[in-house]
Amino acid sequence: MSQNLIQNTIVFVKEKLEGAEAGHDWFHIERVWKLSKKIAGAENCNLEVVELSALLHDIADPKFHDGDETLALKISNEFLKSQNVSDELIEQVLFIIKNISFKNRGEVPDVLPIELQIVQDADRIDAIGAIGIARTFNFGGFKNNLMYHPDIQPKLNMAKEEYKKSQGTTINHFHEKLLLLKDLMNTKTGKDLAQERHDFMLNFLDQFSREWNVE
Numbered sequence: 001m002s003q004n005l006i007q008n009t010i011v012f013v014k015e016k017l018e019g020a021e022a023g024h025d026w027f028h029i030e031r032v033w034k035l036s037k038k039i040a041g042a043e044n045c046n047l048e049v050v051e052l053s054a055l056l057h058d059i060a061d062p063k064f065h066d067g068d069e070t071l072a073l074k075i076s077n078e079f080l081k082s083q084n085v086s087d088e089l090i091e092q093v094l095f096i097i098k099n100i101s102f103k104n105r106g107e108v109p110d111v112l113p114i115e116l117q118i119v120q121d122a123d124r125i126d127a128i129g130a131i132g133i134a135r136t137f138n139f140g141g142f143k144n145n146l147m148y149h150p151d152i153q154p155k156l157n158m159a160k161e162e163y164k165k166s167q168g169t170t171i172n173h174f175h176e177k178l179l180l181l182k183d184l185m186n187t188k189t190g191k192d193l194a195q196e197r198h199d200f201m202l203n204f205l206d207q208f209s210r211e212w213n214v215e
């Protein structure tokens with residue numbers, strides 16, 4: 001694997017994500033990249049595909065680009081071509097970027113390539129635990145959403161279009177997504193890492209509720 005290519009990708013991604021919302025910035029990418037390498041250590045996989053996909057997976061999140069789901073693919077394709085990456089490798093990386101997202105989970109093939117399973121687990125692990133809580137409240141604040149409202153109930157199993165438009169509270173996001181992630185892990189390492197972070201979120205929600213309901 002070319003370390004030069006990985007280094008060039010890091011420089012490219014850092015520059016592109018300058019000024020991004022703190023939950024989807026370079027540091028999210030860096031954590032997902034490191035988690036991906038950790039998970040990949042226990043799997044038989046193409047590490048170059050894993051690393052490039054982890055680094056490029058949020059290069060143009062549709063949430064921040066008027067819902068455009070093709071922009072990230074376009075940008076990644078152009079970048080990888082400029083680095084003389086083979087067509088086969090580009091195809092593998094683009095497939096992962098296209099199919100990694102939680103909201104698209106109803107639309108992906110039943111059997112996922114191991115490289116996608118790894119990066120998806122890493123992205124989901126960074127969505128839970130203490131970091132997950134911080135990212136979620138940061139995003140909720142960014143959207144000017146309520147933290148919590150006793151009369152607004154979580155909506156489970158929202159269809160993709162509804163999920164994207166959902167104007168719920170940040171606490172509801174835990175029930176609509178974050179608490180579901182533990183059981184969606186693909187790899188053994190992912191499952192192990194997710195359990196501790198899941199339990200931490202349950203403690204947080206319990207404490208939040210006790211502090212909210214002042215006696």
Ligand code: ADP
Nearest residue numbers: 023100101102103127132135136139140170173
């Ligand atoms: P994916 O890219 O897997 O579809 P999202 O981009 O929707 O997932 O979510 C990534 C992270 O952004 C979430 O884990 C959460 O921290 C934050 N986030 C997304 N939607 C919301 C929301 N409605 N309220 C609070 N945080 C959110």
Ligand code: NI
Nearest residue numbers: 032057058123
């Ligand atoms: Ni991500």
